[in-house]
Amino acid sequence: MPVRVVETSSALSHPSGGTSGNTLPSACTLLSVGQAFSGTQNVSSQQKDEAWRVNVRIQGCDLDHGYLCGTMEALNVPMADTPVVTFWEGEIVDTKNYTFFTGKWGATSDDDIKHWTKFPSFSPLLSQVEVDGGKSLDLSNYPYIFMRWKEQYFVNVGTDCGLTIAGFYYVCFSCSDGSINGFYYDPNSSPFQKLELKSTNEGRLGFSFSSYELQ
């Protein structure tokens, strides 16, 4: 979800940690293409409390490459006439394609640890992550999936909309109930803006799943 532009962000770039080793997380149907989530992002600042309603839809998933993507729609953005939709791409921390260390987007390993430790489900992993970023962990049967979501472009508004997508989210997805918690990270924005989403069922008494198959 975009946030207000505060000042020009400076993204430094490091190669991302492609490592070899462990097995991939097993597919979680609640995180498959077509699945929708809704909730809020707390964008409170020292001046005022504020939360934007947010909808997320998963559009693509490639576990072999630790890749996930989708759209994020922010509904009551004060300076926008319409809901603002962005397209994001996610890195799944599978310890094969990506580790817990971001290595780019201006995030140091200290920033990483500070954000990951905000998720209670991360604490059993902390000691190993501090050693090697989690390279040697086997997360294939862990009931939480950790990810980084980076917004790539605005889908329905121009880049001159007064909003920025310079930062990225640290995300923790619960395989049990499909809930998503996240923290937005951008050195130039309010720290630890919390994203809270729940799996939606569009008025149904249960869960529904659609699918497509690219050729």
Place this chain on the structure above:
Amino acid sequence: MPASASSPPPPPPPTNSRHEDLIGRLSSSSTHAKLKALRDLKNQIIGNRTKKLCFLKLGAVPPITSILSSAAGGGDDAELNVSLIIQSAAAIGSFACGFDDGVKAVLDAGGFNILLSLISYPNDKVVSAAARSLKFIYQSKLAPRYDFLQGNNMEFIQSLLNSENENVTGLGASIITHSCQTNMQQKALSDTGIIKKLIFMLGGSVTQKEASLESLATILKGNPDVILKFMEPENGGALGTVNELTKDKNARTRLLACMCLIVIRNSSPSCLQDLRIKTKLILILLELLEDDQVGDEAPFALSSLIAEKEDLQVLAFEANVIDKLVNHLRKGPLLSRRLEGILIALANMCSRLERCRDRLLSLEAVKFVTDALSQDSGEVRAAACICLKNVSRSVKNLSAGLFMNENFVVPLVRLLFDDLTFVQVSALDAISNIVVDFLAHKKIFMQCGGVKQLVQLSKSMDSTIRVKAVCALRNLTFLVNDQCKEEILSELTQLTLGSLICDPETCVQEQSLALVRNLVDGPLDSIQHVFAADALLLHAVGQQLQSASKAEVLIQGMYVFTNVASGNEVHKEAVMQELFPPLANDSESVMLKFLHSDDSRLRTAAVWALVNLTFPSSSGAFGRVMKLRNAGVVSQLKNMVNDPCLDVKLRARTALGQSMTSDDGST
């Protein structure tokens, strides 16, 4: 002085009449006249496809074969006889050179066997002429395959390769290139020392080098054991020799050496691991793209090097392959073979890597690809579709709605009507991706008549067309609004969809069920689609779940029921009826069978249906839980709370928890 009026010179006879006259002279009683006619004819047809066709239609091949046959049988004047053989053999070779109709005529007239018998003729010039013509015949796919494993046939090939005569060794190599197809043949050729002989030929003339490289590639293709033998030190560093030939001054030799190395790399990935060799191959092939002689074939060789290999695609990307291929497109217009090759190479570059797709799009090269959709050549049209298919694998760009516009959709929909099946298939693949579109612009595709034609193709007798058409409809139905669903269904009809679910081909069944799955996803009202026409679709899905055995079919079927079971009470009860028919034995229910499946995807789908059927806030949950308990489903769920598959384990726990809650709520 008066003079008699002179008559104007007679007009030259019409072309066909002159040609007929020439053919007539082939049957002259004078040997000298025959010889002259043969020379004249040969000179006329060399390199001239039109003339070849013209003489072919006038029946020139049988009389020439007849001359060859008589002369091969002997004659009074030995010298004249040899000339007749050489000239007639050469004429036959000219007909066959690069011209399949000519090859067919030669084969029909019996010329092939006569030429073969002349390989042992006691005159080197005759042998040379026969070998040369046979080589041309063996370059055609119409030539008969040589059975290496029969009788003394292998000795014959060895004798050809041992010959001092270059045309004869070339013939031996051509026979191998044309006829060697199985691993057993490859092994037999390798075991009899043929490889050694071919390696020796790599040091010969240009013709020998090229013939040898082609044969070696044929013998090594897909056979790691033979490759291992080829690499043995006793073969004197043969790999190094081939490697050296990639720097040869002759472009065709360079191309064939690259192709040989690519075959080795593709068949035995542990060979040629050196990054420098791989990069070198890419650079040489790019350079050969500029060559007039082999520029048409170079992009195909590049494609075989990079196809399905992400590491090589990365290397090629870093070597600016996309920019260089696009530069060729910009230079246009290109002949169809070269255009096809470049489009296929671009397609392979964009098959996996997003950065390649980004680059192609940023160069604004997609315009050239869409232009190629309207080319005369079917191969080019298909190649353009394949390229678009791979570029549109990008979810990022699909999400931006980049492909759902008339520039792409109109020509692609037009190709659904193409006369050539392979073009239709390629267009269906591209359309399948493009209609995924996340921006809710699917209407554009429908307005172009796309749905109507897809529905038509879903009734095709060709199962490949059928499955791809249904897959495109399935993708079109993904996250589509209800109005579009109505339109798709009104064109497709419940009846047709019902028969597609029961199609004889399981892959069609799978796609059809996936289509229904998408149809009943989204707003609650969507579920009604399977209840229309006396619940025809729901029953069809139920029947398929009872009778199908392929996991992929069952998975899609179960997700249809999962989605329906996420609806209201009526929907949930209808699913219960299908899964547990009133008169059936509960202990043999499909649900229990699926919960016991070895395929975790099917177990997952089945448990999701149970999660929805036991959903706590639904009023009839208790009754359904009772039914599930009686059917042994609840006790099976208890066995699954530690399922090795995390997804199954979590859903089983949810379903079991809901079943318990339901029980508690009832008491």
